Amino acid sequence: MTKPNRIDPADLLAVGDLLTDEERLIRDTVRRFADERIRPHVGEWFERGVFPARELAPELGALGVLGMHLDGYGCTGSTAVAYGVACMELEAADSGLRSFVSVQGSLAMRAIHAFGSEEQKQQWLPEMAAGRAIGCFGLTEPDFGSDPANMRTRARRKGSDWVLSGTKMWITNGSIADAAVIWAQTEEGVRGFVVPRGTKGFSANDVHGKLSLRASVTSELVLEDVQLPADAVLPGVTGLRGPLSSLNEARYGILWGTVGAARDCYTTALDYAKTRIQFDRPIAAFQLTQQKLVEMMLEVEKAYLVALRIGRLKDAGESVPAHISFGKLNNVRAALEIARSARTILGANGITTEYPVLRHANNLESVLTYEGTGEIHTLVLGQAITGEAAYH
Structure with missing residues (x-):
C-alpha cells in the first residue's frame, strides 16, 4: 500500500x-x-x-x-x-x-x-x-585553539604523582563540573587527566559579557601546581589522538544539531509569514518572501540528508574525519544563513527573545568556530580531495 x-x-x-x-x-x-x-x-x-x-x-x-x-x-x-x-x-x-x-x-x-x-x-x-555528576573537557587554551599541539599546559611527574600547571579557556560546563578532563603536555606526549572539583590549585572562572551561547556556562580553568595521584591519568592514550578523536564525536553531534536550529528558524519564519498582514494580505503571499522561505526549506532538507548519510556511514563503521568535517562545515554555514534570512522575515520582532531566530543566529556564530573553525574543516576537506596538507 x-x-x-x-x-x-x-x-x-x-x-x-x-x-x-x-x-x-x-x-x-x-x-x-x-x-x-x-x-x-x-x-x-x-x-x-x-x-x-x-x-x-x-x-x-x-x-x-x-x-x-x-x-x-x-x-x-x-x-x-x-x-x-x-x-x-x-x-x-x-x-x-x-x-x-x-x-x-x-x-x-x-x-x-x-x-x-x-x-x-x-x-x-x-x-x-544519570546527570548526578557533570563533566567538562579542557583542551582549548587562551593562545591555542586550532593548534592544540602547542598547548602550554604541562604535567610533570613528582614521585608517583603528577603536577599540572596551565590555563584552559572557553570551556563549556567548566565552573559547574564535578570532573574536568584536562589535556596537558608531558615528557612522553599529550596525556589526559581527570581532575575532580575542589582539587587544591584548580579553579574555574566564568566568562561574562557573551553575546552568544548565553544560555550556557563557559569558563576559564586555572591549574596552579595541581597535584594528582598516578591513577588520575587516562591510561589508554598518549598523543593528540585522544582529544582529537573525542572532538570528532562532538563535531558529529553539531552537524545534526544545526539541522534542528535551522529547521526552527525556518518554521518560525514560515508560521510568522502566514499570519503577518501587510498591504491587506499575509506576507507569505509575496514573491520575495516565498523565495526566502523556499531557499531556507531547500537548505534545511539538504542539511538533514547530509546528516543522515554521515550517520548511516558512522553506524556502518565507514565514516572518516573528512565526512564529519563535510557535515560540520556545510550544515553550520547553512544554518547560519537560514537564521539570518528568517530574521528579515520577522522584521523588528525578530530581534526579541519572544522569537528564537536571532538567539539561534547568535549561538550559531559560536558553533561556526568551535570544535574546529570553518577554515580548519576546509583544509581537512582540501587534504582529503587533493592529498596535500595545507595547514601551515
Whole structure:
C-alpha cells in the first residue's frame, strides 16, 4: 500500500521517513521534552545569561541522552543516527542545551569511556549518565585553539604523582563540573587527566559579557601546581589522538544539531509569514518572501540528508574525519544563513527573545568556530580531495 500524498512544510522531502521506528521515537521524545521543558524558559535564560544545569542534568539523564551513544556504565548504547536526531531536537530548542549534552557525553564521558581505567569508568560514567555528576573537557587554551599541539599546559611527574600547571579557556560546563578532563603536555606526549572539583590549585572562572551561547556556562580553568595521584591519568592514550578523536564525536553531534536550529528558524519564519498582514494580505503571499522561505526549506532538507548519510556511514563503521568535517562545515554555514534570512522575515520582532531566530543566529556564530573553525574543516576537506596538507 502506498502512502497518501502529503506535504509537510517542515520536512518536504519526508526525510524523517528514512528513520527507523526507534529513531523516530527518540526524536519525538526529545522534541517533546524540549517543547515542554526548555522552550518556555530558554529566551529568559538567554537574556539573563544563565543555564540551570544542576536542575536539568538529572532530567536529561532520565531522558537517556547523556552519553547515549556509549555502551555500558549506565549508557544506553544508541546508534549514531539515534544520537544525531536527539542532538537535532536539543539544538532546535537552543545550541547551549545541545552543547551541554555534547560536552557531557561526547567529550568528557567519551574520553573516560575510550581511554580511562576501569576504576575511572566505574567512578564517573554511571554518575554522569544519570546527570548526578557533570563533566567538562579542557583542551582549548587562551593562545591555542586550532593548534592544540602547542598547548602550554604541562604535567610533570613528582614521585608517583603528577603536577599540572596551565590555563584552559572557553570551556563549556567548566565552573559547574564535578570532573574536568584536562589535556596537558608531558615528557612522553599529550596525556589526559581527570581532575575532580575542589582539587587544591584548580579553579574555574566564568566568562561574562557573551553575546552568544548565553544560555550556557563557559569558563576559564586555572591549574596552579595541581597535584594528582598516578591513577588520575587516562591510561589508554598518549598523543593528540585522544582529544582529537573525542572532538570528532562532538563535531558529529553539531552537524545534526544545526539541522534542528535551522529547521526552527525556518518554521518560525514560515508560521510568522502566514499570519503577518501587510498591504491587506499575509506576507507569505509575496514573491520575495516565498523565495526566502523556499531557499531556507531547500537548505534545511539538504542539511538533514547530509546528516543522515554521515550517520548511516558512522553506524556502518565507514565514516572518516573528512565526512564529519563535510557535515560540520556545510550544515553550520547553512544554518547560519537560514537564521539570518528568517530574521528579515520577522522584521523588528525578530530581534526579541519572544522569537528564537536571532538567539539561534547568535549561538550559531559560536558553533561556526568551535570544535574546529570553518577554515580548519576546509583544509581537512582540501587534504582529503587533493592529498596535500595545507595547514601551515
